[in-house]
Amino acid sequence: MDEFEEKIIVDKSVLNEWKKWARKGDMRVKGYKIVEAPRGDRVDRISRERFMIVERPHAVVYQHSFGLLSRFYEGLIEGKLYGTRCPKCGLKYLPPRTHCWNPSCKLEETEWIEMPTEGVIVTYTIMAFSATPFLPELPFVLAYVKVGDAATALPIQVKEIDPIDVHIGLKVKIKFKEERVGDLMDIYAVPAEKPHPPPRSKEEIEWLKRELKIVEEWVNKHFPKK
Amino acid sequence: MTRVAIVGAGMTRFDRPRRELQEEMVAEAMKNMWEDLPNLETKDIDAAVYSYFSDHLEQQLCFHWIIHDYLGLSGKPGYRVESGGATPIDAIINAYMFIKSGVFDLVLVAGWEKMGEVGTAKTNEFIAMASDTDWDFMVGGYYNGYYAALEVRRMHLYGDTIEDLALLSVKNHNNAIYNPYAQWRAKHGTSKITVDDVYKSRLISYPYRTMNIAEISDGAAVMLLASEEVAKKYTDTPIWITGVGLGNDSMRPGDRTGNPAWLGLYPEDEEIWPKEEPKPLTPYPEMANFGAFRYAADMAYKMAGIDNPRKEIDLVEIFNPYDGVELAAYEDLRFAKRGEGKTLIREGITERWGELPVNTSGGLYGQGHPVGATSIGQAITLFWQLREEIYKKWGSQQAQIPSPRRALIHGHGGTGCQAGVVIMER
Ligand SMILES: [Zn+2]
Numbered sequence: 166m167d168e169f170e171e172k173i174i175v176d177k178s179v180l181n182e183w184k185k186w187a188r189k190g191d192m193r194v195k196g197y198k199i200v201e202a203p204r205g206d207r208v209d210r211i212s213r214e215r216f217m218i219v220e221r222p223h224a225v226v227y228q229h230s231f232g233l234l235s236r237f238y239e240g241l242i243e244g245k246l247y248g249t250r251c252p253k254c255g256l257k258y259l260p261p262r263t264h265c266w267n268p269s270c271k272l273e274e275t276e277w278i279e280m281p282t283e284g285v286i287v288t289y290t291i292m293a294f295s296a297t298p299f300l301p302e303l304p305f306v307l308a309y310v311k312v313g314d315a316a317t318a319l320p321i322q323v324k325e326i327d328p329i330d331v332h333i334g335l336k337v338k339i340k341f342k343e344e345r346v347g348d349l350m351d352i353y354a355v356p357a358e359k360p361h362p363p364p365r366s367k368e369e370i371e372w373l374k375r376e377l378k379i380v381e382e383w384v385n386k387h388f389p390k391k
Numbered sequence: 392m393t394r395v396a397i398v399g400a401g402m403t404r405f406d407r408p409r410r411e412l413q414e415e416m417v418a419e420a421m422k423n424m425w426e427d428l429p430n431l432e433t434k435d436i437d438a439a440v441y442s443y444f445s446d447h448l449e450q451q452l453c454f455h456w457i458i459h460d461y462l463g464l465s466g467k468p469g470y471r472v473e474s475g476g477a478t479p480i481d482a483i484i485n486a487y488m489f490i491k492s493g494v495f496d497l498v499l500v501a502g503w504e505k506m507g508e509v510g511t512a513k514t515n516e517f518i519a520m521a522s523d524t525d526w527d528f529m530v531g532g533y534y535n536g537y538y539a540a541l542e543v544r545r546m547h548l549y550g551d552t553i554e555d556l557a558l559l560s561v562k563n564h565n566n567a568i569y570n571p572y573a574q575w576r577a578k579h580g581t582s583k584i585t586v587d588d589v590y591k592s593r594l595i596s597y598p599y600r601t602m603n604i605a606e607i608s609d610g611a612a613v614m615l616l617a618s619e620e621v622a623k624k625y626t627d628t629p630i631w632i633t634g635v636g637l638g639n640d641s642m643r644p645g646d647r648t649g650n651p652a653w654l655g656l657y658p659e660d661e662e663i664w665p666k667e668e669p670k671p672l673t674p675y676p677e678m679a680n681f682g683a684f685r686y687a688a689d690m691a692y693k694m695a696g697i698d699n700p701r702k703e704i705d706l707v708e709i710f711n712p713y714d715g716v717e718l719a720a721y722e723d724l725r726f727a728k729r730g731e732g733k734t735l736i737r738e739g740i741t742e743r744w745g746e747l748p749v750n751t752s753g754g755l756y757g758q759g760h761p762v763g764a765t766s767i768g769q770a771i772t773l774f775w776q777l778r779e780e781i782y783k784k785w786g787s788q789q790a791q792i793p794s795p796r797r798a799l800i801h802g803h804g805g806t807g808c809q810a811g812v813v814i815m816e817r
Contacts, residue, residue, distance in 0.1 A: 192450075202410040206403045206419045207571040209786065216410035223450060231525065256651070256672075260526050260643065267651040287648060287671075288547070288678055290539035291597040292532065296516035299531030307532040307596075309540060309645040309678070316649025316672050320527045328597075333547045349529040369553070376594035 177346075183226045190224020231347075233263040236277055238347040246282055246339060246352070248315055249275035259315040282339040283357060284312040284319070291328040291373070293380045301388035304380045306331050310354055312339065325355040329373050330362045395490045396622035396629035397815065399428040400771040402612035405574040405759025408507035409609035413443075413454060414461040416611035417501050420764075421462065424613055430625055431615070437495040438468040442482035442502030443763035444475060447517040449505060458501060468495075475521040476710065478502070479612075479766035480802025480811035484635045486616045487813070496621040503611035504761035514607050518762075521805055523643050532596075534712070535604065537644055537806045539596035542715030544678045546598065548665055549730035553598050556714040557589040558736045560602045560756070563711065566743055567753025569781075569790035572768065574606050574759030598715075605712040605755035612767035614774070630777050633797075634695030634814035638686025640676065644806045647678050657685065663729040676723070681716070681807035684723035688801070691812040692725075695797075701726045704814075705795035706776055707741075707749045708769035710802045712760065717741075717749065720801060724812070748792055751776060766802035770813065773798040777817045 197219045205211040231238050237260075240247040249258045251265035253273045259280055264272040289308035292299075299305070306328050309318035321339070323331055337354035345351040365373075401424025403409070403416050411419070425431065439462070441455035451457070459469035472482045479502045486498040506514055519533040527537060545551045561584055567573040568581040584602075592602040615625075622629045641650055649672040655661075660675035676682030688700070697703045707724075711717040721732035726747060735741045741749035752758040752772035755765060775784045777798055781791035796817055803810035 200410065202408070203406075204411060206401075206423050208404055208573075208577050209571050214410070218410070221450070234525075254651075256649065260646070269651075287645070288540045288544035290532070290536050290543055291594075292536050292539075293594040293596060294515075294535060295512070295531050296519055296533045297510075297512045298516065299533075300512055302531065305531065307530060307536045307540060309648075311648060317643075318645035318648050318678075320530045320532060320643070320645055322530055333544065349526065350531075363547070372590075373594070373597065379593075 180226060180228070187224045187226055190222040192221055192223045194219045194221055196220040234261055237261050241341070241349075241351040242345050242347050244341045244345070246280045246312065247277050248280040248312070250278045251275050257313070257315045258317055259312045259319050260317065280315065281313040284310040284337050284339060284354065286323070286331065286333055286335045286337060287311050287318045288333055289323065289331050291331070291377070293376055301384060303384050304328060304377050308354060310337055310339075321352060321354050322350070323354045326360065328377065329365065329370060330360040332360060332363050335360055392491055393493065393618040393620065395487050395632045396617050396619065397614055397632065397774055398617045398622050398625040398629050399424045399431065399615040400613065400774045401425070402572050402764070402768050402771050403610050404572045404577055405606070405608045405610035405761055405764070405768065406577045407574065407606065407608050409505065413449065413503045413505055413611070414458050416609070417458050417503050417613065418461065420501070420611040420613045424615065428615070428625055433463045435497055436464060436467065436499050437497050438470065438489060439464055439499040439501060440482045440486045440489065441469060441471045442479040442500065442767065443471075443504055444473070444478050445504070445517055445762065447520060448509065448514065450508070458503070462501075474809045475804025476712065476762055476765070477802050477804035477809040477811055478763050480710070480800065480813065481637070481809070483614065483616075483767065483770060483813055484637060484811050487632050487635050490616055490618050496618040498616045500614045500616065500767060501611070502613070502764040502767045504763040505609045506607045506761060507609050511607060526643055527645070534806070535596040535599065538713040538715065539599050541644060541678055541806065542598060542713065545715055545719065548668065548679050549733070551715065551718055551733050554586065555718060555733045555736055556598060556603050557586040559711070559714040559717050560589045561586055562736065562742055563750045563754040563757045564602070566751050566790070567757025569785055569787040570753050570758055570772070571785055573753045573757055574608050575753055575757045599713055602756070603714040605760040608759035608761040610759060610761035610764050610768070612764040612771055614767055614770060628778050628817070630774050631816045632813055633816045634691035634693070634697070634812075636687035636690030636694070636812040638683040638690070638810045640681065640683040640807055642805065642808055644678055647673070647676060649673055653682055660729045675729070680719050680729060681723045681803065681810065683803060683807050683810035684720055684801060684812070687810040687812040688724045691799075691814050695814040697814070700724060700799070701747060704747065704797055704799050706751065706773060706792050706798040707747060708752060708773055708798070708800045709749055709754065710766060710769070711750065711754045724799070724801060743790065743792070751790060751792060766800060770800045770815070773800055773815055777815060
């Protein structure tokens, strides 16, 4: 029956290209080494043993659906910021929720609303280390931003500002990248006012500058820009 | 209903990497337990509750089936609990409920983790798969980022300082040097550190440095729980579990500024808010505190009949993947008022020699953090402390807290998404 058939509307799939990569990363033994290493339950009861260590990848590509929140991600591609609003209690959500989590609303279905692109930083951090997908972008500022009058705060990176000037309460503008793929990283925040940095001591500022420089040098070395 | 006792416990040293197999590490922990439980026969065990966090890190689903047969328990029920960092505390609480329900009398809790088989950055990514992978994960914060942002919020609202975080790091690292199961001792030795050592360690995510953050660890720990009747067969010095509590909060920390499920639960804490600061829809726990800890603690206190936790508890283990969590936990576990957690470390109250020692094990960067074993390892420290066996088990009299009677262990997962509290008494 037609109504049960999936119909492709837009196809930007890269699966065929990535299938090669996934095959190379199949879970088979690719290499090994033999080491001598400690064994023992307490630091004062240690013996030495030989261990064989194999190299075993595990690569995969997920075809992940954003479910009923897909409109938010399509909005990113369109250059629009969508949130949801509960028709019963009026709470606004960004990140959006399909169903209202207010216990008295009993999972009322929310409606889509276009959100303004202004917000305020609720809290933030300066990242000097990260996980593999974001190492080349270090250092960066991760913030939680309350957009418009949303009840909740959106995780987002803050750019176009010296990381040590970022502060709670800073008004920001949400901007869209030129090339967009429906990734939360399609958007970022920039200051919408002159920052009033938190009162940091001279030592703290020097420490942060020193550390951030080390990180930049490390990134330039390991992930050279073409 | 029967009372529930801890009758035995054993663990391996936490370290990274441990090159033994997971089942070999669990066997090592079992043998460590058997040193004190000569009467225990494998066939006496009615059921086992297993704790490991990550199918990704282990590259194995249903690892507990491997462990269960390895221990010689085939036929008997084996049950896995999984709740991120809360997994091991959750496993202890599940075993408690198994016995309390009358279904089983003697239940093994076994936990392990091997986190050393992928690189540090990849380990961070795998751990972060316990955060919302459609949202927070996608902007590159990972746990170092989430927790740092939560602590920045506390610094802003309450005036927590970088020095407070360093003091905690010094306290916990220096506790670990007495602990022969501690990763810090395995890799660093027994010399003490100062705040300057913390300040010299590298920035990870402001305000956290490497020395404010949990270790990535391999290791295993086991614990044996029994009904009152059965406990007598194995030990004259059981440690009783007199209260347990569980609690949860939102997956995404950013959602905590507006989560109506919390409204009205803790009205006194909702009142504590800086005047100059815009008040969010839900002021407690918000992003500055951990409501799941509070919920779990209050449930455990009620069960154990504790009215004034600060006075009625002698010894505490807090699950401290990041130092700011310990400050928040002081408040959410009701040892200090909201926003005043820092006074406990500033005044030395939670030092080993203080009025309320916290993390004599060394905590998650001192003892180590092989997730599935972490809270079991911390509970084992409390078990030996309450039985006054620290000299026997650690070879150090200095680390023994004098005659403790009642202890609390706290565990949690995610950014405080799930928490557990257990009260232990001799
Ligand atoms: Zn509603």
